Amino acid sequence: MPLNPNRNDSTFNKSLIKIFSLIVVALIGSMGHGKQNLIEQYRQPISEWPPIEVDESVNAQKLAPLPQLPEVEWHTPATENLGKQLFFDPRLSKSGQFACVSCHHPSQGWTDGRRVSAGHDRSEGTRNSMTLINVAYFESLFWDGRAEGLLDLILKPIQSPMEMNSDLDEAIDRINAIDGYRPFIQEAFDSDQLTPERLAIAIASFVRTRVSFRNDFDRFMQGEHSRLTEQQIEGLHLFRTKAKCMNCHHGPLLSDGQFHHTGLSYYDRRFEDLGRFEHTGEYDDRGKFRTPSLRELSFTGPWMHNGLFTNFTGILRMYNHGITFNSRVQKKPGAPPLSPLIQPLGMTMEEIQALESFLHTLNRIPHFVRTPDLPNMGSNLSTKVSELHTTNEKPLLISE
Ligand code: HEC
Numbered sequence: 009m010p011l012n013p014n015r016n017d018s019t020f021n022k023s024l025i026k027i028f029s030l031i032v033v034a035l036i037g038s039m040g041h042g043k044q045n046l047i048e049q050y051r052q053p054i055s056e057w058p059p060i061e062v063d064e065s066v067n068a069q070k071l072a073p074l075p076q077l078p079e080v081e082w083h084t085p086a087t088e089n090l091g092k093q094l095f096f097d098p099r100l101s102k103s104g105q106f107a108c109v110s111c112h113h114p115s116q117g118w119t120d121g122r123r124v125s126a127g128h129d130r131s132e133g134t135r136n137s138m139t140l141i142n143v144a145y146f147e148s149l150f151w152d153g154r155a156e157g158l159l160d161l162i163l164k165p166i167q168s169p170m171e172m173n174s175d176l177d178e179a180i181d182r183i184n185a186i187d188g189y190r191p192f193i194q195e196a197f198d199s200d201q202l203t204p205e206r207l208a209i210a211i212a213s214f215v216r217t218r219v220s221f222r223n224d225f226d227r228f229m230q231g232e233h234s235r236l237t238e239q240q241i242e243g244l245h246l247f248r249t250k251a252k253c254m255n256c257h258h259g260p261l262l263s264d265g266q267f268h269h270t271g272l273s274y275y276d277r278r279f280e281d282l283g284r285f286e287h288t289g290e291y292d293d294r295g296k297f298r299t300p301s302l303r304e305l306s307f308t309g310p311w312m313h314n315g316l317f318t319n320f321t322g323i324l325r326m327y328n329h330g331i332t333f334n335s336r337v338q339k340k341p342g343a344p345p346l347s348p349l350i351q352p353l354g355m356t357m358e359e360i361q362a363l364e365s366f367l368h369t370l371n372r373i374p375h376f377v378r379t380p381d382l383p384n385m386g387s388n389l390s391t392k393v394s395e396l397h398t399t400n401e402k403p404l405l406i407s408e
Pocket residue numbers: 095106107108109110111112125126127128133135136137138139140143146148149150151152161162165166170171172211215
């Protein structure tokens with residue numbers, strides 16, 4: 009019987025297709041299996057997790073729950089109690105309209121929810137208000153690190169013309185003149201007179217108690233492995249490896265506390281902010297800002313020193329492109345170089361989503377803090393302060 013070449017061919021083709029599909033199924037299966045293995049690996053103690061991938065120059069600290077707040081001898085219950093009242097008291101400002109809480113509001117993740125802060129006389133500031141949560145763990149404070157620790161910082165916003173615009177001595181005289189404050193000052197300092205140093209100690213005592221509660225990721229690290237979904241675990245893996253976030257966001261705070269230029273300096277354009285350079289004057293510091301903690305991130309937007317971003321996806325896409333987004337700036341002669349730790353990442357959209365879902369595990373409902381009754385203030389304080397506090401301002405996008 010003559011062979012039917014056509015028939016033979018088609019049988020041959022069919023077997024090829026069969027073999028091919030078997031290979032594909034096996035490959036997909038093994039990929040799924042690999043993914044499952046990875047997830048199981050993360051459901052082990054941290055010592056069993058896959059190694060992190062960071063650049064050689066980086067000495068990354070382990071991700072971990074926050075340690076206990078270190079004690080300082082100047083912080084007592086009485087200094088904290090006095091500091092809480094002063095934190096909410098607009099009489100520290102020249103106009104009598106601005107308190108610390110105006111720009112660091114408990115219901116806004118201790119920020120003001122604005123792109124950049126508006127201060128004295130509604131003057132538009134240039135920087136995004138920073139959260140006060142976990143601030144006690146940082147050594148260098150402000151986006152540019154111009155304060156060393158809380159005691160060094162507190163008197164600055166009171167005097168800043170853009171913020172509370174007070175003459176410090178006058179502000180202290182105003183508080184000392186309020187009868188109702190005397191017993192609290194006495195209890196805190198064994199003297200009924202406030203001084204600049206005592207003012208700083210009191211407010212710093214209150215501010216340093218703003219510390220995150222344990223979030224889902226903390227509990228996951230402590231062995232509650234059902235706290236993270238599989239997608240969030242994939243995001244954690246990306247955070248530690250391919251996405252290179254741990255080049256800068258590491259340790260219990262998810263911040264190295266250091267300064268980097270990630271590409272948002274707007275060099276030689278409108279909205280230019282040279283960051284750390286403005287404090288140190290060092291040429292190499294141009295465009296550098298402090299790496300923020302990623303704890304409580306969901307409550308502290310808009311994000312970045314200039315409030316540029318209003319959602320996580322935008323931020324992650326920008327990192328994914330190695331921040332070439334700002335390439336126009338980079339092409340300007342003399343532009344400060346990007347940190348070498350920022351590189352294009354080649355993540356898929358699915359990976360970006362996983363990373364984003366991991367970022368959502370770093371938050372816990374913020375502390376609820378009631379506005380205290382202030383000495384000799386009457387009852388109109390909360391309206392006074394809350395009026396100042398605009399939460400629904402549409403963030404402006406810098407598009408120039
Ligand atoms: C008009 C708004 C405004 C007022 C009022 C204000 N702040 Fe701020 N605060 C900001 C802005 C904006 C930043 C970031 C500034 C920068 O980096 O240059 C900031 C930063 C901080 C930081 C640094 C946090 C960190 O992680 O480094 C602390 C702490 C702080 N403020 C505490 C206070 C205290 C205490 C008061 C009251 C005495 C106060 N602020 C009043 C807007 C304000």
